[in-house]
Amino acid sequence: MKHRRRQSTAPEGSFQELLENNNLGYIENPLRRIPENRLSACIVKFHERHNLANVVDLATLIRGARLARDEEAFMSEEVAEKSLTNIEMSALEREKHTRIWTESRELKIILLTCCVASIAQGWVSELASAGIGMGAKSSVVPVYESEISPARLRGQILTSWQTGTALGIAISATIPFIVQSWRFQIFSSFIPALPLLFLVFVGSESPRWLIKKQRYCKAYNVLLRLRENSLLAARDLVFIWAQLQVETPLFMRTTEAVIDVENPIPYLEERVYVRETGLLEYARRVSQLFTIPRARRATLASFLVMIAQQMTGVNVFAFLASTLFGYNGDDQHRGIPNQASLLLYLGFGIANFLSSTIAYFFIDSKGRRWLLVLSLAAMFPFLLATAFSFRPDDRPHQGLVATFLVLYTIAYSPGAGVVPFLYSSEIFPQVLREVGMAWASAVSWLGAGTIDLCVPALIHELHPRGVLCLFAGLDALALFLVWLFVPGSERQIATMEEMSYVFGVPTRRHVEYQVKDVAPWCIEHYVLRRRGVDLKPLYRWANVEAGQTGK
DSSP, X not given: OOOOOOXXXXXXSOHHHHHHOOTTOEEOOGGGGSOHHHHHHHHHHHHHHTTGGGTSOHHHHHHHHHHHHOHHHHHHHHHHHTOSOHHHHHHHHHXXXXXXXXXXXXXXXXXXXXXXXXXXXXHTTTOGGGHHHHHHHHHHHHHHHHHHSOGGGHHHHHHHHHHXXXXXXXXXXXXXXHOOOHHHHHHTTHHHHHHHHHHTTTSOOOHHHHHHTTOHHHHHHHHHHHHSSHHHHHHXXXXXXXXXXXXXXXXXXXXXXXXXXXXXXXXXXXXXXHHHHHTOOHHHHHHHHHHSHHHHHHHHHHHHHHHHHHHTTHHHHHHSHHHHHTOOTTOTTTSOOHHHHHXXXXXXXXXXXXXXXXXXXXXXXXXHHHHHHHHHHHHHHHHHHHHTTBOTTSOBOHHHHHHHHHHHHHHHIIIIITHHHHHHHHSSOXXXXXXXXXXXXXXXXXXXXXXXXXHXXXXXXXXXXXXXXXXXXXXXXXXXXXXXXXOOOOTTOOSTTTHHHHTTSOHHHHHHHIIIIIHHHHIIIIISOOTTOOOOOSOEEOOOOTTOOOO
């Protein structure tokens, strides 16, 4: 988590205005509004109030707060005073170029647990009896991964959900070739479930969940195990707490208890915070997904990316491959034989797994939206090509069907496969993250269930070519909807807390930007090939110092 000096005019008004009606697209660090001479006093109160002396000394927590407030200023001052230790300097430098294999043992254990859970998800994907477990895992695992990941690796770590699920699908596709007994095929799903049962008791709880529950000492200890440095753990603890203070008033029945003197971060009295968060029962939190502007925009975006995944037709191949490829109408010689259909399904599973790894190289550098839009665009021609690989009499050209199916899968997996669950797990505010992800996952599974029920009848009515052409059209519609309504994250938007400001931008402003700025720029840059035409960014970082209203 890095907090740089931003070069932009400081916004006026409260954080609530930034999170509800952020027309100028400002991304802000709440700690920058606290004067540096007051920051230490705030941290002293925070340290005393929550008995943090048992886990972290006050000096480290203050230094962590200064680091969270402004990393460049902190580094220059600490280096000048020679108070930054070699271990701390090394940790800060390593963080800038970190890789998954160089991360802490605690993070690797959690990642292993989540990978096993995702493999189990794919392995049992065709078992209706596993529905409750599948829905729960798809809601919990991505959120868990997103909340424990360092900012620069969050995309790569969350990609493991799709990669593991695809691996599970590929493994399950090999089972019918190994054993013929349907009983053993069902029983085989127990294989990944057994180690998962033990691994879930090994990893730590999410530090963001612990902070939300006011368990700051435990949260710090978890962050210390994850970051392996007390200064970095203190920085993350203070920054997450500060952003939670900013977000919580959005969900309160009244803001009378919020002190916002001179526009610092809102300070919530302990009893007020406990009371208000205690009032957030499930029904109220669900209603807030649709009534609070910042949450409503995240809900709309998550629903759209989940529906877009289903509109690509991927589950026609994942769940109904034998129905599609084996269709023979009234002629038993038309369709692809059952054994060949199973081989096509196996090829789909292997291609899905291998191509999902492409996302590891681009998900954090190019962004989620970029990958999703590119993926949806690339799938359209391959879906059409697969459709027209079926002759007018429904006889498939097996070689062409296999070729275009693999190409379609390569286009699908790194974007439309990886992004929806990853994106949905990181865009909701902390208070509503679990319920938001649960509803997004429910939309995905509702779409999958609808396809499972309707597509067999559609195949009978429209035949394989017609069904695949239908999904090609739906894929094109999904591309348009995602491009128009789904906010992206610029490469520099690294933390989950910064997402709150992204979704503070009104949907109307985002659509206006796409139509009036992005579309003309794309035409000039890609069609007319005009160089030197700059695209004005939608988001900008506020260079805020307390009492400063301009650069």
